[in-house]
Amino acid sequence: MTEQLTIMAVHAHPDDEVIGTGGVLAHYAAEGIRTVLVTCTNGEQGDAPGGIKPGEAGHDPDAVRVQRLSELRESAALLGIEHVELLGYRDSGMVGWDGNQHPEAFWNTPVDQAAARLADLMRQYRPQVVVTYDENGNYGHPDHIQANRITVTAVASTGIPDKLYYTAIPREPSLERFKVMRAQGMIDFDPPADFGTPIDEITTIVDVAPYVSRKIKALEAHASQADSVPLLRLPAEMQQSFFGTESFVRRTSKLTVEAGQETDLFAGLR
Numbered sequence: 342m343t344e345q346l347t348i349m350a351v352h353a354h355p356d357d358e359v360i361g362t363g364g365v366l367a368h369y370a371a372e373g374i375r376t377v378l379v380t381c382t383n384g385e386q387g388d389a390p391g392g393i394k395p396g397e398a399g400h401d402p403d404a405v406r407v408q409r410l411s412e413l414r415e416s417a418a419l420l421g422i423e424h425v426e427l428l429g430y431r432d433s434g435m436v437g438w439d440g441n442q443h444p445e446a447f448w449n450t451p452v453d454q455a456a457a458r459l460a461d462l463m464r465q466y467r468p469q470v471v472v473t474y475d476e477n478g479n480y481g482h483p484d485h486i487q488a489n490r491i492t493v494t495a496v497a498s499t500g501i502p503d504k505l506y507y508t509a510i511p512r513e514p515s516l517e518r519f520k521v522m523r524a525q526g527m528i529d530f531d532p533p534a535d536f537g538t539p540i541d542e543i544t545t546i547v548d549v550a551p552y553v554s555r556k557i558k559a560l561e562a563h564a565s566q567a568d569s570v571p572l573l574r575l576p577a578e579m580q581q582s583f584f585g586t587e588s589f590v591r592r593t594s595k596l597t598v599e600a601g602q603e604t605d606l607f608a609g610l611r
Contacts, residue, residue, distance in 0.1 A: 347374065347377060348369050348472065352473070356570075358559075359560050360560070360572070361508035364549025364586075365549060365587050376422045377426065377466050381447055381488050384405060386405075388405070389401055409566075412562050416560075419555055419562060432446070436482070452490045463502065471496060473505075473508070475489060475507040479510070503610060505594075509538040509590050510538060515532070518579070522575070522579070528571055543589070544590055544603055545603040547606065556584050557584065572584075591603070
């Protein structure tokens with residue numbers, strides 16, 4: 342019997358599901374493909390209610406956890422994600438934060454231990470396509486790096502997924518957009534020259550333009566973290582440009598790869 346087409350996205354924190362994969366998750370859910378989101382941490386190192394930052398007086402990690410998991414449920418519903426699985430690890434925070442040292446932090450969890458739990462979920466859902474971050478966690482966040490490590494380990498140990506993808510931000514068009522935005526006073530962010538992934542290394546670009554409004558609503562659902570999402574403050578046409586496609590690097594594939602750039606993560610599987 343043919344197994345149900347399934348995509349599994351492995352993310353570090355509540356809200357990570359939206360920017361890089363919200364469009365494809367909504368797109369494939371609308372097609373009737375089973376969508377599974379695995380969120381590794383509870384997001385305790387995010388902003389607390391009232392905008393209180395980690396390390397500031399009044400920051401309550403338990404309250405942050407409750408808030409962020411509630412926001413995650415709302416976001417997943419907006420994107421049409423069918424299954425949300427929580428590994429429940431403690432958010433490690435950014436590089437150099439005190440949270441990095443917490444014994445229960447995701448970053449400090451043995452890779453094989455966390456990967457075994459993820460492997461169990463792969464055996465349960467049997468995804469043909471798995472998506473996570475690259476080896477640097479896309480921008481060096483400890484929990485993103487750990488998510489990559491456990492995903493790669495789980496994929497290898499189970500042998501179940503046909504294709505493993507890394508999310509990617511196309512370097513050249515993104516730098517050009519940032520240049521225009523800085524010139525118009527929209528942002529003060531000045532990315533390094535090696536920001537993102539060179540366009541010629543990107544194997545897959547999926548058109549998710551019909552789902553931009555859902556992505557924006559899903560981001561807005563993570564209201565407690567709005568300070569860290571400047572894209573929400575951009576004009577509508579800029580948001581459409583940023584959110585209208587999602588890019589990936591195909592890391593492994595059991596299939597014979599055809600020449601040219603893919604437009605579908607399930608290319609060769611349908």
